Amino acid sequence: MSLLPWLALAGAVGGGLWFARARRRASTWTCRKCAKARVLLDEDTEDPYLSEAQRREEQLGAVDYQVWWCASCEDGVVVRRAPFSSRAVVCKECRSRAAKEKAYTVVPATKDRGGELRVELDCERCGHAQRFSRYTPRAS
Numbered sequence: 001m002s003l004l005p006w007l008a009l010a011g012a013v014g015g016g017l018w019f020a021r022a023r024r025r026a027s028t029w030t031c032r033k034c035a036k037a038r039v040l041l042d043e044d045t046e047d048p049y050l051s052e053a054q055r056r057e058e059q060l061g062a063v064d065y066q067v068w069w070c071a072s073c074e075d076g077v078v079v080r081r082a083p084f085s086s087r088a089v090v091c092k093e094c095r096s097r098a099a100k101e102k103a104y105t106v107v108p109a110t111k112d113r114g115g116e117l118r119v120e121l122d123c124e125r126c127g128h129a130q131r132f133s134r135y136t137p138r139a140s
Contacts, residue, residue: 031070038068038077049076053096056125062088062097089121093128100124109139 029038046067047055057063066079082097091099099121109115115136122129 029068031073031075033073033075034070036070036072038070041067041069041076049078053094053098053125054078057088057097060088060098060100060124091121091123091126091128092130094123094126096123096125098123098125099128099130103134106133109136111139114138 030036031038041049046065049067049069050058050065054063054065058065062082064081066081068077068079070076088097089099089101090097100123102120102122104118104120105115106118107116117134117136119132119134120129121131
């Protein structure tokens, strides 16, 4: 059985996903009401269009929000951009991305058995705290 059809299928699916994502992203740059170009607001002028939770998430460095503004319609679109390096997770209480995760090793993993971590989630917005254990696989 040849690998060529599978590679062609994977390329077609990947290209279709890329095109759909690029089209969705481009739709934030043009206004759906008047079809004019939107303008990306800078960090100082976007704050009035963000909610209190969104501003707090930006202050914590968990998320960067972008506001695309249409001057003729006076309409804004808020787009969430999350950095890959953020340790913030979604709080189960207030649903904002303001909970910081800390993990401590309770039992280290060995070649014979898996390990155990103690995880602490503390929300810097609402103060909700959550503690639980997470288990790791055996060390290789």
